[in-house]
């Protein structure tokens with residue numbers, strides 16, 4: 001079965017083609033036949049495209065930042081044309097899986113995409129404005145390019161639908177509960193994959209583990225995973241809650257918003273822009289939302305970049321602490337996504353706060369660019385893992401399971 005996966009992040013469009021043969025899913029994630037990535041973050045108005053294949057072919061291009069459907073069409077051309085060709089024609093693709101960020105109350109498992117599902121994704125755009133519109137554009141682009149190929153939506157919110165009410169419900173008026181204003185949580189595909197992979201690497205049964213998975217990318221969230229289920233998470237009704245992020249504030253006192261609306265004449269759009277695009281690492285440092293740029297600025301003595309790093313770490317430590325309480329203990333702390341997988345300094349700083357519990361990093365392993373491995377010292381009371389998140393593989397396996 002040839003499965004194309006589209007994963008639209010807030011600042012990127014990732015895409016993979018997998019081929020799963022045989023009657024059972026492989027134990028380890030497969031390498032994709034083809035991978036395409038578009039990044040819009042570096043230069044205004046420019047989409048940087050990178051394609052690589054399992055056979056070692058690659059292509060890099062910069063095109064003017066055209067619409068997402070145009071970029072997807074450009075990417076898919078490289079599947080069957082030129083040096084990165086891996087199939088003869090697009091009709092060889094059996095199914096297309098999409099990461100859809102907000103599934104609301106309706107979608108607790110992956111589903112085949114119908115007009116009703118598209119309407120629901122569209123309705124939920126206001127709750128995930130940086131993500132759901134991009135997901136919908138991806139679905140419509142595939143309809144244009146591939147006709148009626150089966151398409152599957154895999155939701156970021158689904159894994160957290162098992163959260164108990166005490167964790168999911170906000171202490172506002174009870175009408176909020178009736179209106180669906182509650183904590184949904186996001187990055188669920190990644191949290192679930194990382195929890196399963198952690199159990200596999202530790203050789204333990206997932207049902208016996210208390211885990212905190214730290215998804216630290218452009219968007220950041222923690223999940224408390226107990227017996228394989230999400231019981232708490234830091235993102236909420238929208239992907240704006242919780243940890244400090246690249247350009248999103250994370251949790252702030254809602255009184256600040258009332259103050260800005262009342263005293264400073266903010267419009268709703270301005271508030272949205274400030275909180276989603278001009279806060280977090282970017283807002284505090286004035287340099288960038290990219291952790292690598294923050295580090296460079298710190299090395300050059302930039303004190304606002306240092307402050308951004310310090311706040312990021314403070315928030316991460318305090319949310320890990322709160323999440324340990326939800327779990328009543330901790331067997332493993334798991335780091336994933338761009339920052340979690342690559343930033344040894346952030347991992348070390350996060351762990352340092354929990355040395356009093358007997359959590360001990362092996363600093364050499366931590367510095368050694370670990371992937372899918374345990375980086376805790378042998379006598380640590382808590383295992384610490386770095387897992388390369390494979391959201392795309394997780395989406396492909398959902399598609400396979402739904403179609404087999």
Ligand SMILES: Nc1ncnc2c1ncn2[C@@H]1O[C@H](COP(=O)(O)OP(=O)(O)O)[C@@H](O)[C@H]1O
Nearest residue numbers: 009012217218219290291292337338339342343
């Ligand atoms: N070597 C690195 N050190 C620190 N941060 C890194 C490194 N490589 C990538 N990152 C960070 O990862 C983030 C992007 O993470 P990623 O998971 O790819 O994001 P998303 O999927 O949300 O677009 C960026 O902030 C980038 O700075």
Ligand SMILES: CC(=O)OP(=O)(O)O
Nearest residue numbers: 009010186218219239
């Ligand atoms: C939900 C979310 O924040 O996703 P991302 O990290 O891909 O922006």
Ligand SMILES: [Mg+2]
Nearest residue numbers: 009217218337
């Ligand atoms: Mg991501």
